Amino acid sequence: MKQWFRNNKLVLLYGLALALLLFLLRWLEFRFLILDHAFEAYVGAIALVFTGLGIWLAMKLARPKVETIIIEKTIISEAPPFSPNEKSLADAGISKREWEVLALMAKGMSNQEIANQLFVSLNTIKTHSSRIFEKLEASRRTQAISKAKALGILP
Amino acid sequence: MKQWFRNNKLVLLYGLALALLLFLLRWLEFRFLILDHAFEAYVGAIALVFTGLGIWLAMKLARPKVETIIIEKTIISEAPPFSPNEKSLADAGISKREWEVLALMAKGMSNQEIANQLFVSLNTIKTHSSRIFEKLEASRRTQAISKAKALGILP
């Protein structure tokens, strides 16, 4: 019910306005009956008012034409925020730890530096890197980095 | 004159219809004067008719409302073809040949492979790479590649 009121507020208002006008006209009828041609003027006024109302209604109720404009914005992406690309990562079968090592390699760190950074021994890093090279079919760290970037594993 | 008629045909028609209606009402006035509440019904009819006319007019004459929806489509373009970025290159003091070596390094090639590709000896490539490391303040090829990319020397 409340919803109905809200939806038909306009129609109700319109009806109320009409009723009020009728009262007004009735009153005018008694006041200006003596005037010659009062009736014609009267009808003209009504016609004008309701024409205006009709126009107003039409304006209010008319559904707007929707025009959709699609603007294609071409952005040359400098550095798209990189996410490890889980898909390619899993596809190559590279583990989290291996990826860490790979990322530090790409930064230009030596195996010893990576070992220090990750708090493991140099031998561990060597094992990891060997696995990485196997999985990426690389024989050098530079090659591994290059391939990883091509696969979207590294930014 | 003729042009004016054509442009305002609608307005003229509207005026004519109004006049006709007035005549009609005048006639009805005499016919239904006896009826009680005839006046209200009369005014109601007029109101209805002119409201309809108003709506019709508005529909006919009003400029259609246009709602414009702008959808921005973001297209991430492919990496633009890389140009060596002469500025950074000169800034680092890296020569053409050195850049060639650097680029092949970044591809993951070994010094020997680079030497074969450029038809020079392995020692030459070693000299070049040493110079490159000096100029980029790197001590490893991976580091050199990383720094070169950061400087825009490599794609």
Next chain:
DNA sequence: CAGGAAATCACCCGAAAGTATGAAGCCATT
């Protein structure tokens, strides 16, 4: 619980990479 993947570490060896130093030819600018 057994099996397998992941992570850790060790040792050895050969290959590749990097450092240092010297030198020669070419080319352009002074």
Next chain:
DNA sequence: AATGGCTTCATACTTTCGGGTGATTTCCTG
């Protein structure tokens, strides 16, 4: 003609990297 930068090459030496093999621990899954 001389100077300096670029390219080329060489030798000798050190360090780092990569390959191969093996072992242990932890954690997860069938």
